[in-house]
Amino acid sequence: MGWRLVPRSQPSKRMLLLAPLLAVGLTLCAGVAVFASLGQNPLTALRVFFIDPISDVNGVSELLLKASPLCLIALGLAIGFRANIWNIGAEGQMYVGGIFATGLAIHFGESGGVWLLPAMVVAAALGGALWASITAVCRAQFHANEILVSLMLTYVADLLVKYLVFGPWQDPNGNNFPFTVQFDDAALFSLFASFGWEWLEGTRLNTSLLLTIVAIPVAWLFMEKSFAGFQLSVTGLAPRAARYAGFPQKRMVWMALLISGAAAGIAGASEVAGPIGQLNDRWTPGYGFTAIIVATLGRMHAGGIVLAALLMALLYLGGEAAQIALQLPKAISQVFQGLLLMFLLGSDVLVNYRIVATAKGPV
């Protein structure tokens, strides 16, 4: 007696869209088991994890603050993923974006005017795109695997950040700690609270959110309505059809990687010039990697990605809350991320395949 997977002739479209919800439900169930095994009351733990973090304005603003870069990076990644171009190195592209933004911020700090922040965003986009272009060259010219190249370049980018904050860019008055000077106001995104909205008083939500809000419809338009987006989708779904139609293969690789690199770079700027206000050696909770889950969970569609980014941001906040309130280990967030991805991929397999019992071995 054995089992094997047989492709379904017509996978249900509805199930494909329901699979993320199913995965979320299964993750919650598994979460109950995880909390129980850690000796916690599962219901209390779930409340601490998923409800408490967003029960006040401050919590919601923190949620948006974390969801914003996730969403931005994931939108860029989804464009490439649709073309089967798997940029796994958004984390590194985000570092380099942060580096470029920081370079302008500390060089022009005091002399900077209103132009400084927009220039930093543009520089960050260029930096992220530049870092991604190394992967693009390797893939387009030398047929190297973009997954490996982009992933390994992340560690190079990490070392680059460390070199700068331990070396040339270290704050001279920072007691030898690995960070740069605090950015001047001209190099920082303004807090919404500073616009005189009292109900936002004390929150860290800032104008970098607007970048993401603009990016969502732009990405939707690009993916669903533009001819370039169509060409990328064809390249992913039927590469031979793309060659037949004469779509430029190398340009597809470049476009996918430059767009996702630039998006990750901008996310980097929104962090260093946002809540962090400087460059240091541990400023990101892994947004670039989490965004891969966000893009997958969101089904590579703009709307889905927005929801998925909010959910993953909630997992970050819940993890922090669980550390403080329940003394659970920090890794609990990653456990939930991992469970979610595993359940999602598992659901996807069962949407596309059915399990058939075989009397004997494979025929």
Added chain:
Amino acid sequence: MSSQALLSLQGVRKSYPSVVAVDDVSLTVVPGEIHAVLGENGAGKSTLMKIIYGAVKPDSGHMAWNGEPVEIDSPAMARRLGIAMVFQHFALFDSASVVENMALALPGVFDLNGLAARITEVSGRYGLPLQPWRPVHELSVGERQRVEIVRCLLQSPKLLIMDEPTSVLAPQAVDQLFDTLRVLSAEGTAILYISHKLDEIRRLCHRATILRGGRLIGEVDPRQESERRLAELMIGRDFPETRRSATAVGDVALELMGLSVPGDGPFGTTLEGISLRVHRGEIVGIAGISGNGQAELLAAITGESTVPDAQSVWLSGTPVGRMGAARRRRMGLVNVPEERLGRGAVPPMSLSDNALLTGHSQSMVSRGLVDSDETRAFAAKCISGFDVRCGGPGALAQSLSGGNLQKFIVGREIMQKPQVMVVAQPTWGVDVAASALIRQQLMDLAAKGVAILVISEDLGEILEICDKVTVIAGGRLSPVREVEQTNAQEIGRWMAGLFSNEGSSEATMGQAA
């Protein structure tokens, strides 16, 4: 043939969610007969054969083997009974070699070297040359079918099911295969023979069962019926005939001048000094057995692969050898590839999106954005203009039958108002009515002054629609002849590589004299 039935089917029915594929069909096969199963695409022939072969389980009905009731629940069981099948869509493992693929289908211990020798022997005997150690992914469609045929012959079956087996064979090889089948038949092997080629069925088969829309229409002796009568029984209405109106031939639109391309990979075919002219208003056919350089030639003409010498491919007086496919398309070159799903069309995309695939220059894109109204209108026009049976512009390409998808692709390319059209295997696996429509469209297009190049393994088709014919063999092109000035025998010799390039400046001698 009054002996006891080898196989009998009673009231077999199989329905799928949207369609009844086989509806109350009964069939008997006696030992030693060659029994044709005739029907259009979608008539239920393939489903019926898969039921016999155990690949599809019927909803109801009875089957008997040698008079004993039997339920064939897997292909392995069918093979144990002595049933072998040559599939129309090949069930081969791409990454494995020819001999490994065959070993998987045969019972007993793996002895690859011994099997390779048998393959060489059997394939040589039946004129179906195969290199046992080549990986399957490097084989062309025609060569893959050859693997399937030889695989079945190795099993010395009692019942051999052949689904369109001759579509990739040269005329001599067809004759040779028929001789083989007649010998098998005389030895008592029953053969179920599915084909659209009515002349073959009339030459070869003792009985014909005709299916239409999943139902049994009747059983006739094909040797007693005219081709036209068989076609009418099969499609249930008057058989459309293709008509060629006289065309004034214009200047040269497509020209190859000494095109040479090194083969891709150790088993790719090298193109050597290919020269050819296609004038406006004429249809030139390239016959030949699959795997002789057709794929490489098509890629070099369409620009999917460029050649270093720009001067070896000319389009409307411009050397285009180094231009990519997109630029050549903009110059009015369209093409229909052999592979419909995955190359000519994106399977999970709608027909609207598939119209956009190559029709994007027809005012479907403005300022980088897709005009979905325009795209849908184009697809709808193509669907109605070319009699594509489908659920409308929103239907997914993968939901269409092969013939309807081919009509859509041909229509989409014709609607680009081309200067030059290159078509590979225009009617491969397409039913009679759709084939006639496609051929008529090509001839009408030529009448409008478009230069058309047809690459086909179906010699009958080439002789029917083309003005001139040439043959590709071993990466070289035979002399070009007016269709009236040649015959099947000469072309058959050319297919075997027996020609010298008298037309080209660098005359080369035939290889295999």
